[in-house]
Amino acid sequence: MAKVSDAHLAARRRSIVMAACSVFSRKGVESATMAEIAAEAGLSPGAIYRYFENKEELAKGCMGENAHELEQQWQHAPGPAAAADAMGEFSRLSRLTFSNLNEPDEAFHSLLMLEQILIGVREGGTRLAEMRDGFALTRDGICQRLEIARQAGQLPRGMKPAFVAAALFSFYMGARVCKLVDPELDTDGQLDQIMALLPAITPAQPATV
Amino acid sequence: MAKVSDAHLAARRRSIVMAACSVFSRKGVESATMAEIAAEAGLSPGAIYRYFENKEELAKGCMGENAHELEQQWQHAPGPAAAADAMGEFSRLSRLTFSNLNEPDEAFHSLLMLEQILIGVREGGTRLAEMRDGFALTRDGICQRLEIARQAGQLPRGMKPAFVAAALFSFYMGARVCKLVDPELDTDGQLDQIMALLPAITPAQPATV
Amino acid sequence: MAKVSDAHLAARRRSIVMAACSVFSRKGVESATMAEIAAEAGLSPGAIYRYFENKEELAKGCMGENAHELEQQWQHAPGPAAAADAMGEFSRLSRLTFSNLNEPDEAFHSLLMLEQILIGVREGGTRLAEMRDGFALTRDGICQRLEIARQAGQLPRGMKPAFVAAALFSFYMGARVCKLVDPELDTDGQLDQIMALLPAITPAQPATV
Amino acid sequence: MAKVSDAHLAARRRSIVMAACSVFSRKGVESATMAEIAAEAGLSPGAIYRYFENKEELAKGCMGENAHELEQQWQHAPGPAAAADAMGEFSRLSRLTFSNLNEPDEAFHSLLMLEQILIGVREGGTRLAEMRDGFALTRDGICQRLEIARQAGQLPRGMKPAFVAAALFSFYMGARVCKLVDPELDTDGQLDQIMALLPAITPAQPATV
DNA sequence: CATGAATGAGTCTTCATTCAT
């Protein structure tokens, strides 16, 4: 019975987090029971406490765990090659992001995210700050791309990238919420219309502004 | 304490609902205790059960209670006078709706709404259906107004009002979520930018502007 | 609003007792609620407390209320005319008593009686003493009749009327219990067999004893 | 406290049942509290729920637990050797059964049994059916023994064993009830008198005696 | 006198957490 490798331990910890996410998403953090999570993780209830101080810590441990990889793409600075076809790039990433909303496990992620938001807002501590920062980062990523496009003359001078970025992010978040309530919703169609609006400003605005 | 007037009874019931909304919003439905709600309503725990079967029914009873009056304005068919300045009307109502997000108790309402959504989605029964229908009605209200504007030549022929309406509604919902996470957010500024995009599509617009 | 007549009051009190008996029999004293009893009596819960101190007193008030009239017949001393055909008289009353077990509301009475016994035995106070005395009285009534018959030579000298009376009473009580568990039981048939045994001793015993 | 042997678990379960029987008998099922039962079993309230779904199941679990071993003796078919002295055998078992009523914990058992009957009759489901069947089995056992005695000429041809058996069983049940109300009662004396009646029927008997 | 709304103590039951094995 030699020391269990750190990798093994990390894997266990991860499997617990996955199980917790699953149960939290399905039942809500408050209604989920440690026993249920343990069962889903293939462990005994007591075992979880070797990896997490208590239920709350476990819930915290689930926080970042389910951020979409796409969010990270947005947060990464756009490549230098992006300038040429800034809006094309932007549009492609946007559509990719929205098309993800049609994935079967999207509700799972959205439910989890909303619950984390509720908890964070109610607690108001570091948890909320982390979220706020995460949201801000993504908005920044959007904003940067819009700014590049604007610099490249693909968007009207008069537009305020920061606000448009924030609006688009809100739109995305709202789409997730709405899709949760009504999975039949065609969020791609919504995006199409919004995207159609964006460059349209271009030719007309410069004159009027 | 017998034979209290029906009005009195209704008022009591309402005060319980208000207290419940307050506690639910602050703690979440699951974490809220009947004792706390009762205390906030100035009653003993047992008294609530004369008005609501159980905690779940009480939570249900809080559902519609906190719909914004503005939602109802949207859902009401637009007045006939609206056609003349359809977009002006639309813009005014939109700004009014968004300006409401700055109210101090907006977080209260948003928290409540999100929790109800979570519960509804998880339950998946009538509760969810009612929400879906409520959302759809509001989207319809938006759509009708856009359609009128389009008919009046104030919006481009090519746009699809239903999708744009859905997008705008998503945008609104997302703005609420984002504002919850970061109350500093200038959602009015976001709306401004989005509203600026709308008429821009119009081929006819450049001439009139 | 003149003083309510005593008769009226007594009638109310009685109606409460009847309702209580009904509910007690159906649900058991502990499970019965004052509200249910009040409803069955056509009153409000609070009203009961003008007639009975509390639930326990009400239960006590139900005690004697449901003794069969037949029990009283047994307890009354046998008429002088009975001697001539003592056993005939005895047999007739016995059969009458047992035939009562076939009445549709017999279960109602037996349930009530058993519950009262349980409560009485557990409390062990006056309540139990009253029951014990009631039972003793009935046994005495049986015994007296047997004794008369024995004196009249209709029963063997050697038999001990007190014990036989007690045995017959036990038999009756047990028959009630058994009939409760299995209403199909032919308790009359049981009595027939027992009655057949009784006088049979007569002609043979004197010789052997 | 993991991995306790099955025997240990069964013992715990049994100790809970014993404690429950004790409290149920003393207070009645409805008035007994889980906390009290737990304390009597030397456990915490929550522990019981690992062994029984809820209070009702626990009460059910107490049902068969307190059947007298003697009942099983009656239910077992009589040995072949019994025929020779069928009535002697019968008389011996009867006296044994009745003498048991003088045991100090007899009231304990009777109280429990009566309460179970009350519950069973009120519920009217499987519980009642099981009781009915149990009673019937015992009556059958009595009946078989009487029949053997009758075949052996120790009882009159004309008697109906089934009815006599039922009557004797009723007598026994009633004796238990009466003894509960008045522990001073000499139930053995009652049995003596009844047993004295039995063979007396026989036309053949006078000769043999 | 009756009403029935309100009280609040008391129960069952759940579940996060601990710890002996």
Added chain:
DNA sequence: CATGAATGAAGACTCATTCAT
């Protein structure tokens, strides 16, 4: 390290009882 039995603190809910109307 894992197990899972046990704990015990809550919390939802009930209902006998009170009392203002």
